[in-house]
Structures are given as C-alpha cells and as structure tokens.
Amino acid sequence: MKSKKFLRMFVGILFIVWLGSSAFPWWTINRSGSGFEAPSGLTATINLENYVVQGAGYFLDSYANTLLFMKKLELGGESSLKEADTSLLLDVALKNMEQANKTYLELKRLADITPYNVSAIDGLMKFDYENFRTVYDIEDKSFDRARAFLGKGDIRAIYGAMVYDTETILKLLLRVKAQLLAGTFPSTWDVWKLDRAYSDTARFGQYVSRIFDALDGDGNI
Numbered sequence: 001m002k003s004k005k006f007l008r009m010f011v012g013i014l015f016i017v018w019l020g021s022s023a024f025p026w027w028t029i030n031r032s033g034s035g036f037e038a039p040s041g042l043t044a045t046i047n048l049e050n051y052v053v054q055g056a057g058y059f060l061d062s063y064a065n066t067l068l069f070m071k072k073l074e075l076g077g078e079s080s081l082k083e084a085d086t087s088l089l090l091d092v093a094l095k096n097m098e099q100a101n102k103t104y105l106e107l108k109r110l111a112d113i114t115p116y117n118v119s120a121i122d123g124l125m126k127f128d129y130e131n132f133r134t135v136y137d138i139e140d141k142s143f144d145r146a147r148a149f150l151g152k153g154d155i156r157a158i159y160g161a162m163v164y165d166t167e168t169i170l171k172l173l174l175r176v177k178a179q180l181l182a183g184t185f186p187s188t189w190d191v192w193k194l195d196r197a198y199s200d201t202a203r204f205g206q207y208v209s210r211i212f213d214a215l216d217g218d219g220n221i
Contacts, residue, residue, distance in 0.1 A: 028056035028205030029162060031212035035120040035155040036111065048114065051107035055162065056205070058100035063198045065093040066173070070191060078185055087180055094173050101166040108159040121153035123215050132214060142203040150211055158208055165201040172197055 033049030069089040072080045080086045129147045132138075149157040172194040179186045 028052075028059055028202065028209065029158055030056065030209040032155050032158060032208060034212065035117050035124065035153075036114045037117055048107060048110060051103055051110065055100050055103035055107060058096045058103060059166065059201070059205075062093045062096035062100060062169075063202065065089045065096065066194065066198060069093065070195065073186065073191070081180065081183070081185060087177075090173065090177055090180065094170070094177065097166055097170050097173060101163065101170060104159060104162040104166055108156065108163055111156045111159050116153070116155070121155075124150045124155075124211075125153045127151075127211065127215055129211075132211065136210075138207075140203060140207075142200055143207045146204055146207040146211065150208065161204070162201070165197065165204070169194065169197045169201070 029052055031049070031052075033047060033052055036048055038047065066089075069086065072083070072086045072089065076083065076086070127150070129151060133143065145161070146158070149155070149161065172190065176186045176190055176194060179190070
C-alpha cells in the first residue's frame with residue numbers, strides 16, 4: 001500500500017515537472033493579456049502575455065522543486081537532511097519563486113499603465129460564471145476568488161493577487177529554509193502550509209486561464 005502511495009506521488013511530481021518545463025503557457029493566468037490594448041512602444045513579442053508566460057514558468061518550476069523536496073523528506077525522513085540535494089531543491093525553488101515574484105511585479109506595473117480592452121472587459125463582466133461552475137462541477141474557494149476579480153473586469157487585481165501570493169510563498173520557503181540551516185527537520189505544519197499556498201495559487205491561476213479560454217466574443221462557454 002505504501003509503495004503504491006509513493007508511486008502515485010512520484011508520477012504526480014513528474015507531471016508537475018513536465019508542466020514547468022514544457023506546458024506552462026496554458027496553466028497560470030494565461031490569455032489575461034488579451035484584456036488590454038497593445039502597450040504603446042512595445043513590439044509584438046514584448047507584451048503583457050509574455051510576462052504572464054514567464055511568470056507561470058518560474059512559478060511551476062518552483063512548485064515542482066518544492067514537491068521533489070517534500071518527496072525527499074517523505075522517503076528519507078531525518079536522514080534526508082544529510083543529503084546535499086535536499087537543500088539544493090529548496091534553493092532552486094526559492095530562486096524560481098523570486099523570479100516569479102519579480103515577473104509578476106513587472107506585469108502588474110505594466111498593466112497599471114496599459115488601457116483595458118473595453119470589449120474584453122465587457123465580456124468578463126457578462127460571463128456566466130455560475131453556469132461555468134455548474135458545467136465543470138467546481139466547488140472551490142480559488143474559483144470564487146478568481147470570479148470576484150474577473151466578474152468586475154479587474155484583471156489588474158489578478159496580477160496583484162499573483163504578486164501577493166508569490167510573496168507569501170517566498171516567506172514560507174524562507175521559513176522552511178531557516179529550519180534546514182539550523183539542522184532541524186522542517187515543521188510538518190510549515191511544509192503543509194507551503195504546499196497549500198502553492199496549490200491554492202495554482203488552482204486560482206488555472207481558473208483564470210480556463211475562464212479566458214472559455215470566453216468568446218459573446219461571453220459564452
């Protein structure tokens with residue numbers, strides 16, 4: 001039974017790693033850049049959506065390394081603290097989350113000075129979120145959070161939420177890192193909160209992406 005549990009965990013980790021390395025353009029607040037007019041003075045290859053994709057990549061890479069770190073603790077227990085790659089996994093997670101936070105800060109800064117696409121905002125405000133919830137059988141506070149922002153057409157608040165979330169995750173990563181540096185096994189409660197923060201943010205980002213993907217010119221699913 002325990003071996004099956006480990007196998008499922010390992011497969012899940014490989015899936016997250018794959019997302020982080022090759023498929024991230026579709027999973028975290030993607031297509032939200034379509035809610036803005038083309039930024040003046042920027043080329044077609046340098047725009048809001050580029051920052052969205054870059055931020056998603058850093059976020060998912062950080063999450064993948066954190067899951068691998070958790071796997072090391074799960075399988076190795078106290079002895080895993082003596083292995084150099086245990087700390088390295090957390091260092092890589094920290095580095096990528098720092099980059100994600102910087103990317104989302106720049107995304108928010110650029111969005112604040114970029115006019116909204118009026119038709120896109122109108123579509124978001126008219127979108128049938130309740131039908132979307134029913135069709136996909138969603139019961140999740142992360143969806144409610146996304147809906148609260150997008151239902152008002154406030155895409156900038158989505159970016160602000162990603163800045164806040166990545167800052168929160170950074171603080172949790174640093175807390176766990178401090179415990180490693182002190183030579184103590186990380187608090188299971190702190191690691192649980194870290195995983196929960198990643199999971200909540202990942203689902204929030206996915207709901208935003210799915211809503212933009214579902215939204216057409218008529219606001220239909």
